[in-house]
Amino acid sequence: MLKVRNLWKSFNSDTDFQIDVFEGFNLEIEKNTCTAIIGPNGCGKSTLLNLVSGSLPVDKGKIILNNEDITSLPEEKRALKLGRVHQSPSMGVSPSLTILENLSLANKKGETFSLRGLVKKKNLEMFIQMLQDLDLGLEDKLHTQVKYLSGGQRQSLSLIMAAMKHPDLLLLDEHTAALDPKTSHVVMEKTRELLQKHHITTMMVSHHMGDALKYSQRIIMLDKGKIILDKPSADVSENELLDIYKAKLAERIIA
Amino acid sequence: MNSLIITSLEQGLIFAVLAMGVTITYKILDIADLSVEGTFPLGAFVFAKFAMAGFSPITSSLLAFGYGSLAGLVTALLFVKLKIRPLLAGILTMTMLYSFNLRLNGKANIPLFSLNSLFSDISALVLMVAVVIGIKLLLDAFLKTEIGYLLITTGDNEALVRSLGENSNKYKIIGLMLANGLVALSGSLMAQYQGFVDITMGASIIVVALASIIIGETVSKSSSFLSITTRAIIGAVSYKLIGGIAIDLGMSPTDLRAISAIIVIVFISYNNFSSPFIKSIKKQGGKARVKSKKPLEEL
Ligand SMILES: Nc1ncnc2c1ncn2[C@@H]1O[C@H](COP(=O)(O)OP(=O)(O)OP(=O)(O)O)[C@@H](O)[C@H]1O
Ligand SMILES: [Mg+2]
Numbered sequence: 001m002l003k004v005r006n007l008w009k010s011f012n013s014d015t016d017f018q019i020d021v022f023e024g025f026n027l028e029i030e031k032n033t034c035t036a037i038i039g040p041n042g043c044g045k046s047t048l049l050n051l052v053s054g055s056l057p058v059d060k061g062k063i064i065l066n067n068e069d070i071t072s073l074p075e076e077k078r079a080l081k082l083g084r085v086h087q088s089p090s091m092g093v094s095p096s097l098t099i100l101e102n103l104s105l106a107n108k109k110g111e112t113f114s115l116r117g118l119v120k121k122k123n124l125e126m127f128i129q130m131l132q133d134l135d136l137g138l139e140d141k142l143h144t145q146v147k148y149l150s151g152g153q154r155q156s157l158s159l160i161m162a163a164m165k166h167p168d169l170l171l172l173d174e175h176t177a178a179l180d181p182k183t184s185h186v187v188m189e190k191t192r193e194l195l196q197k198h199h200i201t202t203m204m205v206s207h208h209m210g211d212a213l214k215y216s217q218r219i220i221m222l223d224k225g226k227i228i229l230d231k232p233s234a235d236v237s238e239n240e241l242l243d244i245y246k247a248k249l250a251e252r253i254i255a
Numbered sequence: 256m257n258s259l260i261i262t263s264l265e266q267g268l269i270f271a272v273l274a275m276g277v278t279i280t281y282k283i284l285d286i287a288d289l290s291v292e293g294t295f296p297l298g299a300f301v302f303a304k305f306a307m308a309g310f311s312p313i314t315s316s317l318l319a320f321g322y323g324s325l326a327g328l329v330t331a332l333l334f335v336k337l338k339i340r341p342l343l344a345g346i347l348t349m350t351m352l353y354s355f356n357l358r359l360n361g362k363a364n365i366p367l368f369s370l371n372s373l374f375s376d377i378s379a380l381v382l383m384v385a386v387v388i389g390i391k392l393l394l395d396a397f398l399k400t401e402i403g404y405l406l407i408t409t410g411d412n413e414a415l416v417r418s419l420g421e422n423s424n425k426y427k428i429i430g431l432m433l434a435n436g437l438v439a440l441s442g443s444l445m446a447q448y449q450g451f452v453d454i455t456m457g458a459s460i461i462v463v464a465l466a467s468i469i470i471g472e473t474v475s476k477s478s479s480f481l482s483i484t485t486r487a488i489i490g491a492v493s494y495k496l497i498g499g500i501a502i503d504l505g506m507s508p509t510d511l512r513a514i515s516a517i518i519v520i521v522f523i524s525y526n527n528f529s530s531p532f533i534k535s536i537k538k539q540g541g542k543a544r545v546k547s548k549k550p551l552e553e554l
Contacts (some may be wrong), residue, residue: 008327014480076418076419090412091412094411094412097404105419108401109419117400118404164419
């Protein structure tokens with residue numbers, strides 16, 4: 001499904017501040033699985049997603065999606081195959097537009113945008129159904145500007161927008177990190193439902209060990225741009241992950 | 256009605272076209288586009304050129320719109336392709352247009368009294384009401400289309416536009432072209448209205464446009480159902496009426512520019528300080544302030 005081959009990425013190359021994030025990184029993601037990616041701050045999780053989505057160019061290496069080399073495709077072309085939800089709830093929506101307008105935009109993804117009217121009555125029922133499935137009462141707020149929604153509501157909306165056209169690969173970058181524990185739980189449950197219902201292949205970055213284990217089938221831990229653990233989630237315990245984390249942290253303090 | 260009020264209304268409606276154009280860049284795309292200082296007189300000079308060559312006033316005005324859009328395209332390309340910051344891109348286009356405008360007819364000012372204009376056979380007030388309403392309805396309809404919504408979203412959240420598979424630069428180009436087309440049209444209308452074209456016509460026109468937009472927003476703040484085009488129109492007409500009355504009360508017309516800038520300062524600061532931030536200080540004190548600031552920053 002997704003193959004990352006011999007990936008190299010540095011920031012601030014040829015300066016005193018050069019940071020080498022990936023040096024020959026390889027990864028393969030299987031279809032219809034949710035792969036959780038964990039690791040300490042700065043280990044390269046977001047950079048990996050940015051390189052896959054095309055938000056950042058690679059220095060060297062290949063990104064292959066469904067046997068197609070997409071390394072040189074611009075971000076907006078890759079976006080047709082991908083869905084993405086960011087950490088910040090305002091990144092995935094257009095705040096000054098209403099819920100209905102945001103959903104209508106997401107529903108046009110992959111088609112040509114023309115001078116026809118955007119909001120169409122015929123989609124209304126489908127959108128209301130999607131919002132009802134979320135169970136946050138958003139179906140009564142179709143005409144509310146998204147900027148008036150709470151972070152959790154916005155993030156849930158971002159999620160259904162990103163998943164609406166059933167992307168080949170969904171990238172979730174700490175998409176519940178800005179939410180309180182209760183809302184975060186609700187959004188994670190909705191995420192699971194959506195992924196299972198539509199069989200969406202997912203890479204999910206999280207700092208929450210429990211969530212990472214509970215909602216994924218495979219768990220990958222990164223450290224300094226390298227995979228230091230790669231196991232089926234069912235075979236790892238939260239304590240095992242925390243122990244590795246602590247060991248890594250101690251290593252850093254000594255070093 | 257007193258003739259001063261009528262003149263102010265007529266000019267206010269001409270500036271409403273300008274304000275609607277600048278609304279697209281300033282309010283929708285969130286770009287301070289200074290090229291309008293060049294495209295406003297450009298519209299006037301283009302009108303003069305074609306009207307003197309025997310083209311009808313309608314054709315000449317439409318050509319002014321076309322030339323204005325091309326100037327907008329120049330700014331957009333400087334910005335999008337050459338990665339020049341929008342503020343500087345606008346200044347560069349404005350500077351180039353200064354020379355271009357002078358070259359167009361080889362003169363810095365041209366009287367148009369002897370030529371036919373859109374206002375020759377019809378009352379300026381009636382015509383301008385029709386033009387402004389027509390443009391407003393067209394713009395409103397455009398903003399409800401798929402492309403229109405992507406224009407709004409480009410100003411709102413560019414990353415979302417790209418995630419929909421669209422190149423957000425395309426919408427910046429469309430926005431800047433449309434905006435500058437309208438500004439040039441407004442310039443050509445002003446030239447026809449006052450009966451002459453002058454190279455200094457565009458000076459500080461951005462301040463007039465911003466003042467209009469900001470007044471429009473403040474005046475109609477409580478009524479959220481008003482569209483941004485309506486606000487721009489209300490703002491431009493109010494601005495001209497306020498200015499007209501001030502001059503009538505004995506203020507020197509040359510002081511009007513400083514007054515316009517002061518209007519912009521006063522209204523922007525009024526808007527800033529009547530935000531939830533200030534209200535929460537007034538109402539609840541420190542704790543609520545921190546809370547209410549956060550969603551603002553997120554947006
Ligand atoms: N745009 C950038 N410019 C310069 N350096 C960057 C940039 N983006 C990331 N980095 C650096 O690359 C490294 C990896 O960052 P990245 O954001 O991928 O980490 P992360 O694993 O997502 O961390 P976190 O858990 O804090 O989100 C860090 O050292 C970071 O400072
Ligand atoms: Mg990150």
